[in-house]
Amino acid sequence: MKVGILIGSIRKQRVSDRLAKWVLNEVKNIDGSAGTIIDLVDFNLPLFDEEVSPQFNPKRNINPEARRLLDIVANQDALVVVTPEYNRSYSSALKNALDYLDFQIEKKPVLLVAHGSTGGAQAVAHLRGVFPGLLAITVPRAIMIPRRIGEIFNEDGFLNDPTKDEPYGLQTNLKTALSDLKWYSDALFGSRK
Numbered sequence: 443m444k445v446g447i448l449i450g451s452i453r454k455q456r457v458s459d460r461l462a463k464w465v466l467n468e469v470k471n472i473d474g475s476a477g478t479i480i481d482l483v484d485f486n487l488p489l490f491d492e493e494v495s496p497q498f499n500p501k502r503n504i505n506p507e508a509r510r511l512l513d514i515v516a517n518q519d520a521l522v523v524v525t526p527e528y529n530r531s532y533s534s535a536l537k538n539a540l541d542y543l544d545f546q547i548e549k550k551p552v553l554l555v556a557h558g559s560t561g562g563a564q565a566v567a568h569l570r571g572v573f574p575g576l577l578a579i580t581v582p583r584a585i586m587i588p589r590r591i592g593e594i595f596n597e598d599g600f601l602n603d604p605t606k607d608e609p610y611g612l613q614t615n616l617k618t619a620l621s622d623l624k625w626y627s628d629a630l631f632g633s634r635k
């Protein structure tokens with residue numbers, strides 16, 4: 443399974459990148475799987491302003507930076523979206539990037555990994571309504587972390603103190619969620635052209 447791990451924050455002081463590395467570290471433990479971090483900071487994406495909705499525009503005149511992003515996404519079998527919660531939803535940077543997609547994640551599974559004072563539950567709920575528009579499937583489980591990410595994860599994406607992970611069970615929850623993602627990825631693989 444090739445997994446793209448999309449970071450939903452572009453703030454200089456962000457902590458979502460730590461969670462993306464946490465996911466990447468765990469993907470490395472899954473046989474036959476490889477992770478790629480997709481960092482929106484690395485793409486100079488303007489606000490989406492195309493004349494036609496991408497899925498209905500086979501002759502897209504697409505921004506080259508967006509093309510580069512879409513080609514990387516298209517090369518994945520599954521996505522993990524690491525999302526912060528901003529004002530009871532997910533970030534505008536993430537929505538802008540998603541609006542550029544046409545068929546790159548059609549029939550592919552998406553795992554949501556969220557954080558915020560309520561665990562990012564509202565970001566997760568809103569994203570679950572977005573992905574059907576992109577013909578993708580969010581897996582039923584999601585990771586929601588109602589704790590200060592900068593205090594519990596180091597910059598390399600490891601728990602500062604793994605012995606304090608219980609009773610939260612973050613590592614176990616991530617393993618289970620990624621195992622589900624792989625199940626959906628394998629199940630959907632043959633359905634794609």
Ligand SMILES: Cc1cc2nc3c(=O)[nH]c(=O)nc-3n(C[C@H](O)[C@H](O)[C@H](O)COP(=O)(O)O)c2cc1C
Nearest residue numbers: 451453456457458526527528529530557558559560
């Ligand atoms: C503009 C803004 C709005 C926020 N609104 C919420 C919110 O509605 N609910 C919540 O739980 N946390 C909220 N937060 C806290 C963020 O989820 C938290 O700061 C998180 O670390 C942001 O992710 P990032 O550091 O990767 O950007 C907000 C943060 C910002 C910057």
